[in-house]
Amino acid sequence: MPELIAPTTRLHTAWLDAHAEWGPGQHEDGFGLDPSDDVTSPAGFAAWVARLLDQSDPAKPLDAGRVPCTYRWIVEHDRVLGGIALRHGSSDYVRWAGHIGYGIRPSARRRGLATWALGRMLAEARTLGLDRVLAVCAVDNAASARTIERCGGVLEGVGETRFGPARRYWIDL
Numbered sequence: 001m002p003e004l005i006a007p008t009t010r011l012h013t014a015w016l017d018a019h020a021e022w023g024p025g026q027h028e029d030g031f032g033l034d035p036s037d038d039v040t041s042p043a044g045f046a047a048w049v050a051r052l053l054d055q056s057d058p059a060k061p062l063d064a065g066r067v068p069c070t071y072r073w074i075v076e077h078d079r080v081l082g083g084i085a086l087r088h089g090s091s092d093y094v095r096w097a098g099h100i101g102y103g104i105r106p107s108a109r110r111r112g113l114a115t116w117a118l119g120r121m122l123a124e125a126r127t128l129g130l131d132r133v134l135a136v137c138a139v140d141n142a143a144s145a146r147t148i149e150r151c152g153g154v155l156e157g158v159g160e161t162r163f164g165p166a167r168r169y170w171i172d173l
Contacts, residue, residue: 001083002113004072004120007052011073011080012045018105029103030083032071048117058088066126067091073119074104081108084117086124086133096161098168099125100137102147115146122151126173134159135169147167 002169019039031051032052038044052071054060062068068088074081100121104113118135125133135153137144145167149155153169160166 001078002049003115004084004117005075006056007049007071007073009042009046009049011075011078012042014075014080015045015073017039017040018082021105021107028082029101030071030085031073031103032069032083032085045154048126070128071150072117072121074108074113081105081113082117084114084121086121088128088130096136096159099130099133100135107135109143114144114152118147118151122171122173130173132170132172135171136166138163139165139167141167150171 016039031125032055033039033048037048038153039048052069055062055066055068056070058068070086070088072085073083081103084100084102087097087099089100100118102114102117102121122133133150135148137148139158146170148167148169152171154171156168156170158165159168
């Protein structure tokens with residue numbers, strides 16, 4: 001049975017395995033991975049995990065350009081299956097990227113993991129005092145659109161992002 005856990009250095013090798021399955025680059029949604037993050041070395045991975053945990057802690061000051069965000073990894077039997085992020089508040093970044101971002105590694109897709117994880121993160125959003133969240137996905141990502149709709153997402157429309165056109169959904173909590 002999968003679980004949502006906070007990022008941890010204990011799963012460095014398992015995370016690298018998931019990362020390799022996605023292919024080269026920093027494109028896994030839900031992991032908060034920046035192009036400058038060094039995830040291959042133990043020290044770089046530890047620094048990245050520390051940043052994610054700091055971003056999740058509302059008491060910690062954030063670097064410029066960062067938004068408070070709760071990161072969780074979708075893990076089953078110490079295998080990293082995906083990641084999900086819940087951005088807090090309503091910054092400019094949240095207004096274009098949404099409150100929620102998630103990704104499931106290719107070999108773990110079509111199991112309902114994204115729907116399961118999104119449902120749990122919506123409960124987390126309620127505890128933060130949010131009354132609705134914005135979820136955004138690429139217009140051609142039918143699987144993500146279905147996931148958002150299964151969790152109550154109502155299409156607001158299609159908007160432009162720096163990655164191209166995206167569907168914008170609101171989920172009332």
